[in-house]
Amino acid sequence: MKYAEYLKSSHWRELRQAKLAGAGRACNRCGSTDRIVVHHVRYRNLFDVELADLEVLCQECHDRHHRDNPRPKQYQEHAKADANDERDKLRQRMSAATASYNEIHGITKKRKRRRRR
Numbered sequence: 446m447k448y449a450e451y452l453k454s455s456h457w458r459e460l461r462q463a464k465l466a467g468a469g470r471a472c473n474r475c476g477s478t479d480r481i482v483v484h485h486v487r488y489r490n491l492f493d494v495e496l497a498d499l500e501v502l503c504q505e506c507h508d509r510h511h512r513d514n515p516r517p518k519q520y521q522e523h524a525k526a527d528a529n530d531e532r533d534k535l536r537q538r539m540s541a542a543t544a545s546y547n548e549i550h551g552i553t554k555k556r557k558r559r560r561r562r
């Protein structure tokens with residue numbers, strides 16, 4: 446499962462809501478209630494997350510935290526997988542667009558190949 450999909454799952458949404466409710470929807474570090482995010486203190490695996498693995502932060506404290514602490518390797522791998530997935534989707538869309546352009550203009554693969562030489 447892709448990380449972006451996981452973030453839309455009911456597992457994560459419920460966990461996130463429970464954490465937010467427990468923290469009174471306020472930043473654990475500065476008490477701000479503005480732009481609240483739920484941060485992973487520990488990052489094990491998708492679906493292997495407990496309330497204790499999370500921390501409620503405001504966007505500002507979260508940004509500051511990640512400036513000093515790079516995101517865990519597992520998170521980076523998920524993020525990279527998502528980025529690759531997006532790139533593949535884009536590539537597929539582009540080759541589909543090229544194929545339909547070629548079809549409309551009667552360009553066959555053979556001609557295209559010759560032109561490239």
Ligand SMILES: [Zn+2]
Binds near residue numbers: 472474475503504
């Ligand atoms: Zn804060």
Ligand SMILES: [Zn+2]
Binds near residue numbers: 483484485507511
């Ligand atoms: Zn974070």
